[in-house]
Amino acid sequence: MQRMVWAVLIAFAAALALGPWTIRLLRKLKFGQNVYELAPESHQKKQGTPTMGGLLFALITVVLGGVLHFGAFDAKTDMAFGLVLFALMNMLIGFLDDYKKIRSKKNQGGLSERQKLAMQFVVAAAFSAYCYLHPEVGSSIYVPFAGIEWELGYAYVPAMTFVIICTTNGSNLLDGLDGLLASVSSVIMAFFAILALLLATALSGAVQDNMLNMGVLCAGAAGALLGYLRFNLHPAQVIMGDTGSMFLGGLVAGMAMLLGLPLLIPLAAGAYAASLLSVFIQRIYFKATHGKRIFKMSPLHHHFELSGVEETRIVSMYAIVTVLLCLLSFLGLSQ
């Protein structure tokens, strides 16, 4: 527990210290954001804010995770190592997308939706297979509130591939307001850190070490995100980009899977789910009714924005609701 607290504090301090330097570097490399032409009008003033700020918290998380516990490990069964690798692979997809966007100087100039999905599919399927084969994870998942283990068998791999792709895309869609995804994700990471700690106390041996190491990793991510928020809160000096949102999506999905709790994702990360679902519902409704809309704009947070709620208020409420969703998730586990 002390190690986790240290992880938060050190990661926070590192993010504060490296933040200004990262922003200067991104500016110098001209990694400015090209705002999506269809975003609410008020967002056009965000044009030119340095993007790929996600590199800041991603690298701090990874380095911290490494320093704190990758001293001696077995790469094949070290769950924290698998988790980091998976999050980094997702980050890479986001990075390619960001990079192409910057080069093309348009928000829509990144990877095509098909290219992105194909890459996500490969990474997601590979990690699902890793979990399936991992002696401490396997193919059975816990059903919250029901309190039973659900053995998925071979279906685990395609099902989890789907879960991962939904999570990373949800996270990606949620990244639309200053500080939104970072604050929501810091809460989820803190929750996962505590969960890992609680689970670890009931275990012993290598599994326990794995849990604790993953807990430290999540704690570090939470701390780094809080530090990153110093620069990302409204008015944002830096934006995380797909680089950051894909990393976070990967971290959330991967962590939930390694804990055997992928069904917690839509609850604890309800903010991700709301983004994804609102986009889907909007599209389907739009097609079915030949042009009508349920939400003023999707994802959901833009709907609130266009309804006149202040950006900072939406962000705070998303964070608060995420705290409560995590507490609800906790109740779902302690049946």
Next chain:
Amino acid sequence: MQRMVWAVLIAFAAALALGPWTIRLLRKLKFGQNVYELAPESHQKKQGTPTMGGLLFALITVVLGGVLHFGAFDAKTDMAFGLVLFALMNMLIGFLDDYKKIRSKKNQGGLSERQKLAMQFVVAAAFSAYCYLHPEVGSSIYVPFAGIEWELGYAYVPAMTFVIICTTNGSNLLDGLDGLLASVSSVIMAFFAILALLLATALSGAVQDNMLNMGVLCAGAAGALLGYLRFNLHPAQVIMGDTGSMFLGGLVAGMAMLLGLPLLIPLAAGAYAASLLSVFIQRIYFKATHGKRIFKMSPLHHHFELSGVEETRIVSMYAIVTVLLCLLSFLGLSQ
């Protein structure tokens, strides 16, 4: 632990449900805030916002605490009962102040500083004596980081009286930006709830029950504050008033004392301390230099505001820093 989670969720839901009704009632009673003439200019538009919103979370906390555990108790040794009573006494002082302000239609028309201090002194001294005489509290306090118990003897009562008055006034001074005191205090309350839970696991019998009950009370306060924030975040629809800030100051000071950890207050509630100290430093420096100022304005949050930091950003950063200060406090305990 489950009971605590329920306390948060129920208190949150209650605050959401009762919030609009409370605001309507306060409006009807014409309990509007009269903004201090010397506050930053931008605050003048807050004129007329209903005040005494603190009643919302205070009453929810108290009722919830009552329902959850005052079934059978010994009023003389029930620490949660003592805590609630103490917080309510402080709330009453704040309420009188608010009420007089509203009647006089001026921000400075409340109780005189001397009247307020006299009342605070009586309440603080009484509670300090209660703790001194309580078989499970007594006159020794824990020194964080040093890891020793410090036996204060008779000095406990005057020393703690001083600590309480500093805390409630710090809390009172911190209540200057939309959502500031409520978000900072919700973090502190959550921290105290977790602390009580951790301490309880090492105990048994009546002390354990006392700890757990206080933990539930703090969890309820945290939940009620999160719900209250729905209405208090910028732009605020309601303000807690001295009614709320004195209640919270009392709750923080009282809880820390009952845990035997009053020395944690300046660290965990560092935001309170910063408000109080900045006002003192400003005054002393102003007198010593015959008119120079260290801060553009005190308390500290107004200094940041006049330095051009957005109000919402100051509030978020105060909340984030409080999270980290609570984690640091935790390190100070686990020596």
